[in-house]
Amino acid sequence: MESIKRYLLAALFFSIPLYPKLTTLCIMGYALFTLVGFKKKNLSRLWDRKTLLLLAILYVLFIIGLSYTIDVQTGVSKIQTQASFFVIPFFFIDSFHGKEDRSYFFQWFNWGLLVTVLICFLNAFGRVFSNTGLYVVDAFSKKHNIFLYQEFSGVLDLHPTYFSLYLGLAIFYLLFAFRVESKYKPALRWTMIVIFFIALFLTSSKAGIFSFMLISFAYQLYRTIKMKKKSDKLIFPILILGFVLMFMANPLISKRTFQAFKSTQNFIVDEGQSNESTSKRFSLWHVSVKSIEEKMFLGYGTGSVNKVLNNSCIEFFSFSVCEGIRNNNTHNQYLNLALSNGLPVLILFVAALLLALFKAVSNRDALYVLFTLFFALNFFFESLLERERGVVFFMVFMVLLHTTSDIDTDPKKRYEE
Structure with missing residues (x-):
């Protein structure tokens, strides 16, 4: 049974970026096997790990939120989508043992991600040869480069935002946790880094790319100053050169960045809204904050x-603006939780993130720190946990990193960082 469970875990990590339905089946199968041999001590382990306990409690509050929601059908759907908040901490709490397990399952994730990237590239090249061009034209007569943004990853129904998160985490692992955890050969390691780095920029996801840039630069600067190693000093200019080349080679991310700055400037000087993603976010955040003020404690109910x-948009913006942002979530996970289930739920969620960060810093666990900061920053720009791809990814790696963070208490055995 333990061997089967380990194969299921490997398949789970491999399928996360590649095929979500297989991921769901692996979770269900693993939970079933765990339930058969369930041990009461798992409950005490969950109780001792407050971060995971708080995330599990959030799911209970989501269920309670169904009792007063204004949209029952969507609320029930959200309960199904976000079941990983409870299922993964409860059934996976005793699944990972030591840094070797962390390395083993990260490698399975990286191999699955590599297959995902190769499929996207093969599909794009196939379309180029079959259509004899780099661009396609949509129903609105807009040209889209086959290698960029949604055109690049659409073959796997993979949104660029989630794709950028997968790639960012994989690069963090290969760059900053590789030396003490991985058995890859250096040539293979750098080949994967280059492939993932190129794919990251092809996603053209502003939040994913800029948050990765900010966190990787900050952490590498810390390493360069503190460690004072030649190898660390080489990574910093390589990162800078890589980012510059990618911005020059990808006109879409440059265009989207310029539009984001322009939309921000227009918002600050109150010059109205535009049909651009950043401008739409400002409108959604404004309506969200005003709506939260009406029901701060309980929110409007799960899925609402x-x-x-x-319903609220027309009170603050014109009909045309509201049509542009219709049927959207807040595009901010913190606002989404407060609007749906109230400030207490938001406080619990932020407390879980802070506890995770505190534990990671206390244990000098670089990879756990990078993961937590990466998600915490992206939560400001996307409601990542409203889709199964996001919540499964977040919870699986949260449990993996959290339960393997404090295995080695001897400073000599800790990360070199």
Whole structure:
């Protein structure tokens, strides 16, 4: 049974970026096997790990939120989508043992991600040869480069935002946790880094790319100053050169970045809204904050966010602006939780993130720190936990990193960082 469970875990990590339905089946199968041999001490382990306990409690509060939601059908769907908040901490709490397990399952994730990237590239090249061009034209007569943004990853129904998170985490692992955890050969390691780095920029996801840039630069600067190693000093200019080349080679991310700055400037000087993603986010955040003020304690109920935003938008913006942001969530995970289930739920969620960060810093666990900061930053720009791809990814790696963070207490055995 333990061997089967380990194979299921390997398949789970491999399938996360590649095929979500297989991931769901692996979780269900693993949970079933765990339930058969369930041990009461798992409950005490969950109780001792407050971060995971708080995330599990959030799911209970989501269920309670169904009792007063204004959109029952969507609320029930959200309960199904976000079941990983409870299932993964409860059934996976005793699944990972030591840094070797962390390395083993990260490698399975990286191999699955590599297959995902190769499929996207093969599909794009195939379309180029079959259509004899680099661009396609949509129903609105807009040209899209086959190698960029949604055109690149659409073959796997993979949104660029989630794709950028997968790639960012994989690069963090290969760059900063490789030396003490991985058995890859150096040539293979750098080949994967280059492939993932190129794919990251092809996603053209502003939040994913800029948050990766900010965190990787900050951490590498810390390493360069503190460690004072030649190898660390080489990584920093390589990162800078890589980012510069990618911005020059990808006109879409440059265009989207310029539009984001322009939208921000227009928002600050109150010059109106535009049909651009950053401008739409400002409108959604404004309506969200105003709506939260009406029901700060309980919110509007699980699954009610879209309907609340649709109903409230017209009070603050014109009909044309509201049509542009209709049927959207808040595009901010913190606002989404507060609007749906109230400030107490938001406080619990932020407390879980802070506890995770505190534990990672206390244990000098570089990879856990990078993971937590990466998600915490992206939560400001996307409601990542409203889709199964996001919540499964977040919870699986949260449990993996959290339960393997404090295995080695001897400073000599800790990460070199």
